[in-house]
Amino acid sequence: MTLSQLLNQRLSAALAAAGCPDASPILQTASRAEFGDYQANGIMAAAKAKKTNPRALAEQVIAQLDLAGIASKIEIAGPGFINIHLDPAFLAGKVSAALASPSLGIEPQSPRQKVIVDYSSPNLAKEMHVGHLRSSIIGDALVRVLAAIGHDTIRCNHVGDWGTQFGMLTAYLVESENQDAGLALNDLEDFYRKAKIRFDEDAAFADRARDYVVRLQSGDAEVLALWKQFVDVSLTHCEAVYRKLGVSLTRADARGESAYNADLPVIVRELREKGLLAEDDGAQVVFLEEFRNQDGDPMGVIIQKKDGGYLYTTTDLGAVRYRCRELGVDRVLYVVDARQSQHFQQVFTLCRKAGFAPENVQLQHIGFGTMMGEDGKPFKTRSGGTVKLIELLDEAEERAFQLVSEKNPDLDDDARRRVALAVGIGAVKYADLSKNRNSDYIFNWDQMLAFEGNTAPYLQYAYTRVASLFRKAGEHDANAPVQIDAAEEKALAVALAQFNDVLYHVADEGYPHFLCQYLYQVSTLFMRFYEACPVLKSEGAVRASRLQLARLTAATLKTGLDLLGIEVLEAM
Ligand code: ARG
Structure with missing residues (x-):
């Protein structure tokens, strides 16, 4: 069970014992240290539903709440929030357990699902351009996270190879x-x-x-x-x-699209058998009540043109049908530009009506905004053409190479090339992944390559710092017990204990930026810990315990960045 699952389970049990079996605890991580580590905000709603006083209900819930060995302090705040302070010994145990586990304590999510991620999907016969960047990297991060939490994943590049x-x-x-x-x-x-x-x-x-x-x-x-x-x-x-x-x-x-060529006449036939097709001006059309055109009439979606040709939508119907019937998937993610939102809503609606996708299969459009140039217009070359993706990546590497050469002139050429590749590509990917995918964003070289702030170089550098700590530490006990005393140790340990929850959250909602935010938070908390709590200069059990915290930090950063498709370096 993850940390938040555990707390939710105990809180729900207490709510039930206090007479609110259906209430949700609404657990959140606390926004300030004085609110503890977690806060349950659902008591007010539960009290309202039961028509009782929220503080009195909160008291009852706390009386029933069994967090022995998990929390060291539980208190009521404000109109009826419950603040939970985790027990340092519990956190120390979590750190040790994660270090001892080959998966860093990441548990398979249940139920296990078969998930297909449709991403990248460029139209062939032209080279990939910057417009393909977002789908490729967001999709890849999602498929990696889904696999890491135990789902059966299928990568699918639905290339435009027909037409x-x-x-x-x-x-x-x-x-x-x-x-x-x-x-x-x-x-x-x-x-x-x-x-x-x-x-x-x-x-x-x-x-x-x-x-x-x-x-x-x-x-x-x-x-x-x-x-x-x-x-x-x-x-x-x-x-x-x-x-x-x-x-x-x-x-x-x-x-690609061509794979469904033979299915297209079958799609038309099945739609006709379901009574969904109408003929409109020679074309085969489905009119969808759910979508209205400007005049308020049901919108017509063309399935087959007058000349017998099929459309993008027809192929997508074929693809859904194949994925559900042949592959038996539980969930389909389409990582595609937000401007195709209506297309997918129509495809999904049609698939339900036609029975191509059973109700229990989740169909989700993971949309994203446009990558803009610094002038605030869609990213173009100076002469206004589309930018080839490979050229953009070469430039990223070149810029990173200049930067690394300035920062670390002692590295030999080979090492500099290696760092430049990891940092340059990492910067481009992270700049994209760290933003809420729903928005457009401005592509800015200086920002993404900065060594401060929420950037790939900052995180890669943070990792390198932890790694260098181990090189300097020399012989030490990899099984040493962990003890959490200082506030900075505790804050870091709490964050480390949340990794599993963050991955579930990314997978459920399809937002890689949750993971970026988390990794940035872990690095920041590590830097604070490192300043406040001497590691190499301390001695005995304290030194060994702090090295353990550093070790889990390094492993979490490395695993987390790997799930985003970003490389770390032992030195840079
Ligand atoms: N090839 C399409 C495009 O470039 C994207 C395909 C996305 N996937 C899908 N199943 N429709 O716009």
Whole structure:
């Protein structure tokens, strides 16, 4: 059981014994030291429901509350809050237990679920650009956290590998046939641009392109082989980005739109059988009462166009159906730009109606805002073009290299390169992950690379400091008992005991910034502890115990940053 589960369980039992079996304790971490470590704020609501005096009810609850060996002080505050001060001996036990456990005391969350995370998912045939950054790193952090707390996770890169642009590209590939295809595809961006120009200026070429789409959809082997070339080249580009970015997706995780091609007619048939389809101007449409257009009429969602073609929505219906029926998932997370919110709400509504997703399968859109340039407009190159993701990452590494060279000129070139990669990429990822994903944010190199504040370099540096402590400490007892005396020791131990709860919270709500906030808090509390409580200069049991606290801090920072996909360094 996690710390908050334990406290909640005991508080609920006490509330029940005091005559409020249905009341929630509403447990929160205390906002100030004088309120203790945790505060139960649910007593007022419980008293209101029971029409009794809240302070009197709080007294009754405390009389029934069994926190022996867990809390050292329990008191009533204000109109009926219950403040809980954790027992230092209990916290010391928690620290020791976490150190002795291979998982740092992180327990599997129950019930265990099969969770698929649909993320990154770029449209192929173009190189990944900065617009793909957020989905790739937020999705990766979530899938890592879910796996760390024991869920059965599936990474899914729902790449856009199907659709009309592939007709245009194959037509252009055939036209430039005498060029070496491998060479022609070397620069995908350039290839796409040239193909688009041909498409726009030559009607005969555009007709050929459309013909290729039809042949592609009907499974023409020759056209499929050409198409596959694009997909392969494009996935190779993606893999290079993922490697550099430290995102755990591989080619095996790519299951794109094309995978559902054969299911699309079945989707249409099943929707028709359910009586959900209507014909509108030749197209197959579902009208959804739940969504209204400007005139207040039910909104029409096109499933199949007049010309027989299918849409993005149709493919997503196929994907949900596959994930539920074939994979048997309990939960699907879509880490996709917030601007697609309506699309997903419609897909989810439709899937329930059509029975593609049973009610007990959770379908969640994990939306996010836009990454802005320093001018407050969507991030672009100086000339207004889209920024290739790989170039942004190269720049991050280069900037970090300059910084490290200034800060630590003694490191050799190799070591500096290694630090630059970890710090540069870490900074880009952390700057994104540490913000509430719902908002837009301004991409600012100086801020993200700063060694102070809530940044990756600050946390990486904090880790390095703890690590260096152990190098200096020499021989010491890894099983030494922990004792918590000073206020700074206690504050650090309380935070360390909350790691498991934080991971559950991130997984439940889909917000990686909770973990960032937590790790920043742990580093800050460690720095305070380190200033107030001498470690290497103290002696005997005190020294050994403080080293234990430092050891758990290091392990927590390392594990936490790893779950965010950020590397730590033993020295930097
Ligand atoms: N390829 C899409 C895009 O670039 C994102 C796909 C997200 N996933 C999904 N199942 N629709 O906008």
